[in-house]
Amino acid sequence: MNLDLPGWFEGKVGQLSALTAEQVPRLVDHILNCAREAGASDIHLRATETGTEMRWRIDGVIQKVAAFPPEIANNIVARLKVMANLLTYRVDIPQEGRVRSSVAGKETRISVFPTQFGEKVVIRLFASSGHFDTISQLGLPEDVIERFKYYLGQTSGVILLTGPAGSGKTTTVYAALREIINNSRGERSLVSLEDPVEVIVPEVDQTSVNPKSGMDMMTGLRSLVRQDPDVIMVGEIRDHETAETVFQASLIGNLILTTFHAGSCTRALNRLSDMGIEPYLLRSGLLAVFSQRLMRTLCDCKTISNDSQHLQNDRFERVAIPNGCPKCRGTGHDGRRVISEVLDPDLPAIAQSILSRQDVKTLNELVKQAGVVSLRSRAEKLVEELEVSPMEMVRVLGAV
Numbered sequence: 001m002n003l004d005l006p007g008w009f010e011g012k013v014g015q016l017s018a019l020t021a022e023q024v025p026r027l028v029d030h031i032l033n034c035a036r037e038a039g040a041s042d043i044h045l046r047a048t049e050t051g052t053e054m055r056w057r058i059d060g061v062i063q064k065v066a067a068f069p070p071e072i073a074n075n076i077v078a079r080l081k082v083m084a085n086l087l088t089y090r091v092d093i094p095q096e097g098r099v100r101s102s103v104a105g106k107e108t109r110i111s112v113f114p115t116q117f118g119e120k121v122v123i124r125l126f127a128s129s130g131h132f133d134t135i136s137q138l139g140l141p142e143d144v145i146e147r148f149k150y151y152l153g154q155t156s157g158v159i160l161l162t163g164p165a166g167s168g169k170t171t172t173v174y175a176a177l178r179e180i181i182n183n184s185r186g187e188r189s190l191v192s193l194e195d196p197v198e199v200i201v202p203e204v205d206q207t208s209v210n211p212k213s214g215m216d217m218m219t220g221l222r223s224l225v226r227q228d229p230d231v232i233m234v235g236e237i238r239d240h241e242t243a244e245t246v247f248q249a250s251l252i253g254n255l256i257l258t259t260f261h262a263g264s265c266t267r268a269l270n271r272l273s274d275m276g277i278e279p280y281l282l283r284s285g286l287l288a289v290f291s292q293r294l295m296r297t298l299c300d301c302k303t304i305s306n307d308s309q310h311l312q313n314d315r316f317e318r319v320a321i322p323n324g325c326p327k328c329r330g331t332g333h334d335g336r337r338v339i340s341e342v343l344d345p346d347l348p349a350i351a352q353s354i355l356s357r358q359d360v361k362t363l364n365e366l367v368k369q370a371g372v373v374s375l376r377s378r379a380e381k382l383v384e385e386l387e388v389s390p391m392e393m394v395r396v397l398g399a400v
Contacts, residue, residue, distance in 0.1 A: 024075040028083075031076075032108065032123070041125055041166075045077065047118030052076070059296045059336050060166050070118075077112070077119055084110040091119055098196065109196070126198050135179045138172060140292075141378065144340045148290070152179055155230070157287025158250045160237075162262040168294050168338055169259040173233060174199050176257055180231055191227060193220045194235035204233070217242045225249045234258040240275045247277060247285035255287075264375065265289040265343035266363035269354060279355045282345075286354075289343040293375055293396050294336045295388050299328035302386070310390060320386040337387065339378035343367060376400075 031054070035043050040056035052073030054066040068076065081088045084097025092114050099108045107126040112119050135148050151159050159176070161169045177190060181203045192201075195217065196208040205227075209217050217234070218241040224232055237243045237260045250256050262268035268289050272282055302320040310319050322332020345351060349366045358366070368374070376397055382388040 024072070024079050027072075028076055028079045032125070035123075036125060043121075043123040043125070045073065045121040045123075047073070047115055047120055049117050052118070057166075059331075059333060060294055061296070061331075063331075073118075077121055080110055080121055080123070081112065086110070086112060107198070109198075133175065133178050134182065135172075135175050138168075138175055139338050140340050141373075143373070144290070144342055147288070147342050147344075148176070149179065151288045152176055152255075153183065154255055154287060156250055156253050156255055158246060158256045158258065158285050159287050160268060160289045161257070161259045162265065162268040162289060162291045163259075163293060164261060164263070166294070167292055169292065170198060170235075172290075172292065173257055173259060174201060177201050177204055177231075177233055188230040189228060190231045190233070191224050191229045192233035192235070193217060193224055194233070209235075218245055221245045221249065225252070225254065229254060231255045231257070236260065240277070243272060243275055243277055244281070247281045250285040250287070251281075262291070264364075265291045265341055265372075266360050266367055269343075269345075269363060270360045273354075273357050279357060283351060283354045286345045289345065290340055291343075291375060292338055292340040293379075294338055295379060295382065295396050296333035296392050297335050297337050297382075297387050298322055298389060299325060299332055299334040301325035301328065301332065302389075304386065315380070316383060316390065318386075319383060319390050321389050321391070332389075333392075337382060339375050339382070341373060341375050341378070343372060 031043065035056055038056065038058060040058050042057040044055040044057070044062065046053045046055065051070050052068045053064065054068065055062050055064050057063075078088050081095070081097075083099045086095045086097045094114070095112045097110050099110060109124040109126065111122045111124070113122075135145055135152075140148070151157075161172055163169050177192075178201060180188060180190065181201075186203070190204040192204055192206045194206060194208055197206045200206065207220060207224075209215055209220055217238065221232070221234060221242065222245060232249065232254050234242070234246055234256060235258070237246060237258055246256055246258055260268055260271075262271050268291065269282070273279070298320050299322070301323040303323050304318055305321050306318040308314070310321055311317075324330040324332045328334045343350065345354060347370050349370060350363075353363055353366055379388065379393045379397055383390050383393055
């Protein structure tokens with residue numbers, strides 16, 4: 001079997017070509033364990049015309065790892081379906097499941113989707129809390145940590161965490177819940193409504209939505225507010241009904257933590273307005289908006305350059321660029337840093353702009369005048385400190 005494996009992976013798995021179909025469970029366990037050791041957040045098994053390609057997402061970037069022939073790949077997919085309690089005989093419909101483990105931090109979610117050449121499987125490896133238990137351990141800028149802790153101490157209002165998929169919003173939300181638990185000494189009732197529950201947090205009554213049984217996000221949230229909660233975590237705002245219920249719940253004395261897909265704080269305000277949330281409700285219920293991204297930091301093998309082609313139109317005097325070594329597996333990057341911006345809707349100019357439904361361009365100008373430190377400013381500082389390459393900044397935030 002031609003695996004085309006890097007040496008560091010091949011050493012972990014061993015002689016896979018000697019495995020038979022009956023030994024596939026061992027192979028699947030090896031793949032999951034090696035992916036965790038490598039720090040992968042997702043495993044992609046992509047069906048192709050000649051077999052199945054395995055790729056991992058590490059530090060937010062997809063990397064090709066191996067290729068399996070059809071007979072082995074089919075057995076791998078079947079094994080994963082069994083582990084997730086999915087229908088092995090259905091290959092024509094999407095399916096989702098979860099593999100529960102008695103070992104902390106080893107939960108996985110499995111998504112199967114039919115494609116032209118077979119089923120594509122994506123395995124999400126839920127990270128254990130590890131070093132990200134509290135807000136202070138996330139690596140956020142000190143001024144953001146201070147503001148975050150202040151807002152978590154409030155008794156009502158919506159704290160909105162925004163960013164694209166893979167920006168670390170969920171990790172931040174769970175850290176915020178632990179922060180509240182640590183500071184409240186058991187005197188606050190915390191509940192959550194998620195899709196699905198990704199990490200178990202003691203002292204939080206967590207619930208997964210189940211649309212098939214009529215338990216969608218909006219229905220569950222309306223019931224939760226009658227459970228006498230102090231803090232409600234809503235996994236994600238996806239539609240007008242959920243958003244409206246979230247903001248109404250905040251007005252009756254609940255502190256609500258939730259995530260929202262938006263590119264920046266101002267775009268989050270604009271998108272909520274476009275969803276039909278009344279300005280008075282948005283203005284009265286919103287406590288704070290946080291936006292964040294994860295940027296790959298450079299490995300020690302980085303090269304310092306003052307070549308004009310790397311200086312972003314002379315924006316920087318010198319920059320660091322990725323090189324590649326065995327430590328970083330040739331990627332030039334080692335780990336990630338979080339950048340964040342915070343918007344206070346109580347700023348007079350911002351409050352008025354919310355009520356008058358100002359567009360994003362106007363909001364951006366008002367935020368800049370108010371002295372809010374933007375995501376790009378945070379990223380540029382990391383580039384100047386030679387921790388992040390200018391190419392990484394463009395990859396994450398786009399060109400100016």
